Amino acid sequence: MARTPFIAGNWKMNTTKAEAVALATAIAAGTKGPAEVGIAPPFVYLDAVSAAVKGSAVKVGAQDVYFEKSGAFTGEISVAMLKDVGVSFVLTGHSERRHVLMEKPELVGKKAAAVLDAGLILVHCVGEKLEERDNGTTFAVCQAQLDELPATIADPAKLVIAYEPVWAIGTGRTATDAQAQEVHAYIRGALAKKYGKDFADAVRIQYGGSMKPDNAAGLLGQTDVDGGLIGGAALKAESFLGIVNAAK
Numbered sequence: 054m055a056r057t058p059f060i061a062g063n064w065k066m067n068t069t070k071a072e073a074v075a076l077a078t079a080i081a082a083g084t085k086g087p088a089e090v091g092i093a094p095p096f097v098y099l100d101a102v103s104a105a106v107k108g109s110a111v112k113v114g115a116q117d118v119y120f121e122k123s124g125a126f127t128g129e130i131s132v133a134m135l136k137d138v139g140v141s142f143v144l145t146g147h148s149e150r151r152h153v154l155m156e157k158p159e160l161v162g163k164k165a166a167a168v169l170d171a172g173l174i175l176v177h178c179v180g181e182k183l184e185e186r187d188n189g190t191t192f193a194v195c196q197a198q199l200d201e202l203p204a205t206i207a208d209p210a211k212l213v214i215a216y217e218p219v220w221a222i223g224t225g226r227t228a229t230d231a232q233a234q235e236v237h238a239y240i241r242g243a244l245a246k247k248y249g250k251d252f253a254d255a256v257r258i259q260y261g262g263s264m265k266p267d268n269a270a271g272l273l274g275q276t277d278v279d280g281g282l283i284g285g286a287a288l289k290a291e292s293f294l295g296i297v298n299a300a301k
């Protein structure tokens with residue numbers, strides 16, 4: 054099954070507005086090749102970044118969302134607001150939201166459902182901590198995080214899973230190609246059990262965790278690795294585009 058690789062940059066809590074616009078502009082100008090490309094700036098720069106990449110193939114994404122439609126939820130942002138500023142994909146369950154901001158599985162699941170209900174692309178992040186890898190519960194942890202997803206999803210093109218081993222995020226330590234492939238294959242099998250094989254075969258599964266231009270080709274060359282979710286290396290156009298161009 055040929056799946057179009059999806060390379061997305063998660064800028065986290067970085068950049069000024071001017072840096073965000075300059076980075077987005079450089080990425081839009083430098084994006085070529087077969088991969089789909091996305092960038093997720095901080096909320097407050099979404100509008101400006103959407104304007105900067107207008108007319109290019111670069112998709113704009115949000116790092117988070119709240120599941121309610123509107124109302125008295127101080128500080129929160131709805132899917133409708135995200136759509137209004139040109140967002141087409143949204144992350145849920147990122148490890149920093151799970152383990153730093155202490156989001157519970159129930160909340161992550163409600164956010165994921167809200168993104169899908171709105172017709173946006175969901176990038177749902179899963180991944181084990183180091184002690185979970187060491188005690189042999191990697192698959193169980195990923196399974197529980199996949200279980201947060203709705204029981205039915207209409208369109209596999211609207212679902213992307215990002216496998217991000219927590220011990221590899223921002224640490225410079227990357228999963229080996231084989232470690233990534235092993236978990237990606239598990240995830241595809243879990244999706245096949247829940248949604249059927251054809252659906253699972255169509256879902257893109259990104260790897261995330263210290264992906265860089267020099268390790269991207271090996272990871273992206275694995276059968277079940279269909280792209281990357283990039284943190285640190287997404288903050289410079291040169292390194293991000295190096296990864297984009299490694300995707301075949």
Ligand code: PGA
Binds near residue numbers: 262
């Ligand atoms: P990293 O972050 O590339 O800096 O490890 C990846 C992520 O958190 O999505």
